[in-house]
Amino acid sequence: MAPAVTSLRKERDLKAREELILDHARRLLAEKGFQAWNMEQLAVAVEYSKGTLYQHFSSKEDLVLAVASRILNLRADLFEQAASFKGSTREQGRAIGLASCVFAHRHPDFFHIEMMLKSASFWEKASPERKEAHARAGARCWRTLYNIIVSAIALGDMPRLPWSAEHATMALISITIGSHVVGMEHNLRVFAGIDNPLLSVRLNQDLVCDGLGWKPLLHEHNYAATDQRIVSEIFPDAAAFLIPA
Amino acid sequence: MAPAVTSLRKERDLKAREELILDHARRLLAEKGFQAWNMEQLAVAVEYSKGTLYQHFSSKEDLVLAVASRILNLRADLFEQAASFKGSTREQGRAIGLASCVFAHRHPDFFHIEMMLKSASFWEKASPERKEAHARAGARCWRTLYNIIVSAIALGDMPRLPWSAEHATMALISITIGSHVVGMEHNLRVFAGIDNPLLSVRLNQDLVCDGLGWKPLLHEHNYAATDQRIVSEIFPDAAAFLIPA
DNA sequence: TGGATTTTTGACCGATGGTCATTTTATGAT
DNA sequence: ATCATAAAATGACCATCGGTCAAAAATCCA
Structure with a gap:
């Protein structure tokens, strides 16, 4: 022995x-x-x-999935840091929105990898352990945002109808992922004259938050000041691209 | 000769x-x-x-891109049909939203293929002609929605600030694509208790339209009646899944 | 030190995207 | 109908790559 x-x-x-x-x-x-x-x-x-x-690793796909999971856990780390921001629930949600931009800036390759994972064959060739690990990492991100939204509803910051907390979470995740995917599209960027895709991501997140009636609404609060606080307290090294001159 | x-x-x-x-x-x-x-x-x-x-076809990737373009043109066809709906600009936008669901229902394989295209190597191995054809098909979809939003702004249905018509278009495309991508995720669906992903797509589109201030807002108009009209006039064979019992 | 055990290695295999010399077919003049 | 020429279809062949496994190397322990 x-x-x-x-x-x-x-x-x-x-x-x-x-x-x-x-x-x-x-x-x-x-x-x-x-x-x-x-x-x-x-x-x-x-x-x-x-x-x-x-x-x-049991296959090339298994290896790539492991790479993706490692990066996804970094994303969850950023989300959890953001969720610790002291402020209104919408400000906390905004902090997560900024976190998703910090993440996209730090790991520009992630979305390409994540899109790759949507292709069918990956999940057949990857080992069960890696699949489970990836699901766990995704759930960490989901849960962080979900908890804030549950608080928002409980505190009355977000109206109850007609969406559940799960729906609201899904809406925000959808707009974030969708904006990143669309922002990756080079044609669309030049076609739509969008020079800074991360700015569009944030604007789109604002639209959905307003659509959800998440108080205080965009026009009811000075969110530029909130952004300043979030950046200085949580993402000090990301100020350069999060706060445009 | x-x-x-x-x-x-x-x-x-x-x-x-x-x-x-x-x-x-x-x-x-x-x-x-x-x-x-x-x-x-x-x-x-x-x-x-x-x-x-x-x-x-110059390569397997070239072939797959051609398949994708053909389906994407069907999507553009549906969008253009939807845009012919007679009603307010938001109702026309809603018709396009429904069209995207009709499309997803008729061509459930499309989003998998489209995700595949995001993987880098496709664009290197595809021929320039196919790439251009695909960009044209995408532009058809984009333009159809864009034109309606331009009308909405011109008619005062949508406020001017702080987004351009291009931004508003991108926001709606982003929520649509993002919702479909997230809806594909099996884990998330069971986790969030979402049984009908297409319903979520439409709800999310509503959230963004409301966020854009696109009048009449969701609570200002009976959109269930609009849906009935859209379905009966434009997608009569899709009534079963677009109008839940 | 030496034999047993574990770990590493790279030659090898089958499968596959892509090529091209050869074969087959179509064409049009006689 | 026949034949010469051009065009098109074919599938044997090549290079590459993911994955395996028997042999070699390294490690361990008595």
């Missing part, structure tokens, strides 16, 4: 190697997409053999 | 064969996604050889 201490070290080394693989895989995904690189190249990059890669 | 009459017939035959290929490719895409079928299988299905397929 092996001593516990060495087996612990092994586990740590294994974990570190997995991180190394994920780092390089992410870089390749960002640089080349999914098809334009192969497992052999990744093996060379991390200085292990192809066979070793397959001890960590 | 070949007589003009035979060359015309050839062109017609060629076009017919391309349609045949596209039909089968679409079926395979719907049944198996992108990876789980190959060009040889498609060749057998259409009873031509693989080489002949490559006289029509």
